[in-house]
Amino acid sequence: MSEASILINELPLTEAFIPTRLLHREGQLREIERCLSPALRHRRINNLYLVGPTGTGKTSVAKWILDTHFQGQSAYVNCWKYQTAHDVLSELLLTFQIPVFGRESTSDLATKFEKIARKKQVIIFLDEADRIRDADVFYHLIKSGAGIVLAPSIRKDSGQMSRIVMIRRLDESDFTLMKSR
Numbered sequence: 001m002s003e004a005s006i007l008i009n010e011l012p013l014t015e016a017f018i019p020t021r022l023l024h025r026e027g028q029l030r031e032i033e034r035c036l037s038p039a040l041r042h043r044r045i046n047n048l049y050l051v052g053p054t055g056t057g058k059t060s061v062a063k064w065i066l067d068t069h070f071q072g073q074s075a076y077v078n079c080w081k082y083q084t085a086h087d088v089l090s091e092l093l094l095t096f097q098i099p100v101f102g103r104e105s106t107s108d109l110a111t112k113f114e115k116i117a118r119k120k121q122v123i124i125f126l127d128e129a130d131r132i133r134d135a136d137v138f139y140h141l142i143k144s145g146a147g148i149v150l151a152p153s154i155r156k157d158s159g160q161m162s163r164i165v166m167i168r169r170l171d172e173s174d175f176t177l178m179k180s181r
């Protein structure tokens, strides 16, 4: 058997893949949609925190919702790849099709991002958020008024949870948790 025939379809193994149907997640999808829906009317949203063991669908659920309902006003950032405020803000600006020039400072990037966030309620999904090395990311995003969805990759207590995705409002202690890494 040739190597090429082992995998029928490699797409589901890529980072960009989102399943067309998310099984057994109706309740969580509805709950997240409800929390984020004010953004469609350009009203502020409550920031969200998604937690659940590996593979329970935190990334898939959040990406699916942003792609389905919030295209053009949302951005996905994988914080394994982008760990500093400068990197995250650059990535966000590029997602919103704002050019980034080589030597712009973090505060220049933050000012550009604030202009976007002032025009519309944007939703920023920080996936693997515990990888962030630079807590200024949170400061800049909160100051801009952007809505934030956080999904950490590791949680000490997630081993005791069943295979579900929990959703709750983000609070100050979550940022402290990220900062203390």
Ligand SMILES: Nc1ncnc2c1ncn2[C@@H]1O[C@H](COP(=O)(O)OP(=O)(O)OP(=O)(O)O)[C@@H](O)[C@H]1O
Binding pocket: 012, 017, 018, 019, 021, 022, 023, 024, 025, 052, 053, 054, 055, 056, 057, 058, 059, 060, 061, 152, 153
């Ligand atoms: N409800 C679901 N229905 C169908 N496929 C799913 C569902 N949830 C997750 N998957 C699939 O399972 C795999 C893992 O999902 P995902 O990456 O979203 O999990 P995760 O909770 O973000 O994991 P991690 O904690 O490692 O980041 C993906 O291939 C995804 O397509």
Ligand SMILES: [Mg+2]
Binding pocket: 058, 059, 060, 127, 128, 151
């Ligand atoms: Mg994930």
